[in-house]
Amino acid sequence: MFRELTIGQYYPGDSIIHRLDPRVKLMGALLFIVSVFLASNIFSILVVTAFLIAIIVLCKVPLSFMLKGLRSIVLLLVIAGIFNLFLTPGTVLFQLGFLHITDVGIKNCIFMIIRMTYLIVGTSVMTLTTTPNALTAGLEKSLGFLKKIRIPVHEIAMMMSIALRFIPILVEETDKIMKAQMARGADFESGGVFKRAKSMVPILVPLFVSAFRRANDLALAMEARCYNGGDGRTKMKPLKYNQSDKNAYALEIGFVALTIIANILYNRYVSGLFANMLGV
């Protein structure tokens, strides 16, 4: 039942985006989120859309694969859309019983849905094109400054990568334990939510016991191989920027700047026009 579970959802490939330094992609995702929230009108939304289409084309991941991530939030999108549509105050355009649709409501609803969709698609480009390991290494390096305030960045990154390594092993083990219990008549499928949750307890206990045993073994194995924390460690695959990474940084900053400029242009020239047209 857990077989299809994939965490980190990496899509193997060899595109320009795949080859970028993970730190560039992390920063890119962050700047993209900022831009999506900065974009408050048709001009800047167009800028963001153009950028998004460009990276989707560049990363060579099939669009259908990317949109899979959206499926899980469709319900959330619909609910948020409805709330925005009906409950925003403003000039009433339609009235339907106690529900009313306003001009601001329509605008908010559309922007909300566009923003959410862009956020999911944009950030999934990062996870789809970066291996979990590279992502962890990128996080460790870019958050390295936190070491100065005594946050154990290396240790957290190490824990993350070990967790990623052990997810499939523990999933397999859960499967085994469930089958062993089903063979002895345990029933995980029938009954309500509570009954099913309760039937999980006999799985969790042996799973935890074995996880702790594994953790103990792994700690010994790491010690035996001279692991002594992050100090004095060298890297087998050190992160190094090359020219295309620098170009990508420049593009990212340019993109945010462009979004801001689009906003300013819209506010100075176009919004006034609209107001005149509508006679407001």
Add this chain to the structure above:
Amino acid sequence: MGIIKAKDVSYQYIRRDEEDNIEDVNVALDKINIEVEKGQFICILGHNGSGKSTFAKHINALLTPSEGTLWVDGLDTSEEDKVMSIRQKAGMVFQNPDNQIIASIVEEDVGFGPENMGVPTDEIWERVIRSLKAVDMWEYRDHSPNKLSGGQKQRVAIAGVMAMEPECIVADEPTAMLDPLGRQEVIEALHQLNREKHVTVILITHYMEEVVDADKVYVMHNGKVSLQGTPREIFSQVERLKELSLDVPQVTLLAHELKQAGLDIQDGILTRQELIDSLPR
């Protein structure tokens, strides 16, 4: 002095209750004296609870003797500042292949040891390539360990130890969780490293077949070394081994039974060929 020398090494597992009073003392090692020369292939035999794994952990300084001294290449394992260089000299392969692979890509796992030792990047790669080739796992370098068989995982673990360029490898029941084919792979890999790279190997096991090609065998029982010698000397004593609840290889057992039945066969037959040759025509 040999690469590993244990002098009167004793170790007790002490269980304490909540008030720190001693509840139970379990003597795992009792005055062990073992000396291993450089380049040898040593086997330590013993059934469960004989103390053989405890001894293995001593060589890697994961445990230190309660009494007595253990030297690895002249370094005393109870001196704390030497621990890192001891672990570098004596690498360790554990029983469970899943629980000793740290990274999610084969080559990164092999590089883990050298990374910890602070080896420069270029040299890490050289070592990783060399060790993966030595255990014949080079073509799997970019695979996930989860997709490998048990024997392959153990070979990756051996490569991970080799990349630290140790003087000696301690393998603590590396084949206990493998199928017969995987067992053969792993034992062959260890023998090859011993032959070609002249690494001292200390193999801890309870499979008799794996012991046959060793230079020297120690049999442990209840924390003591109860027998030592070449495989032939050890397997000549079938009755004594049975007392220690250990089996002998099937061929040896057959030869022994035949001899008891009156045939004129020498003691300590180790291979089928030897048995065939010594059978009276």
